[in-house]
Amino acid sequence: MMTFHHHSPRKRASGYSILQGFIRNNDNLSAVISAQMEIWKFKITGIYPEL
Known part of the structure; x- marks a missing residue:
């Protein structure tokens, strides 16, 4: 369990x-x-000019 907790963030x-x-x-x-x-x-500003 400890190794899993330490491994996961490092991998990410x-x-x-x-x-x-x-x-x-x-x-x-x-x-x-x-x-x-x-x-x-x-494209986004064309569709939504207020942005």
């Missing part, structure tokens, strides 16, 4: 760091993501 944190590192190291991916975010923002 390391998975998050790996994801963050991957995004940080992959400039092409981050460019694609930010472009996609801009498109989503445009």
Whole structure:
């Protein structure tokens, strides 16, 4: 039980760091993501102009 409690948050944190590192190291991916975010923002503001 103790090992489970200690293992679970560490696993989640390391998975998050790996994801963050991957995004940080992959400039092409981050460019694609930010472009996609801009498109989503445009679509959302187009649908809901008050935002």
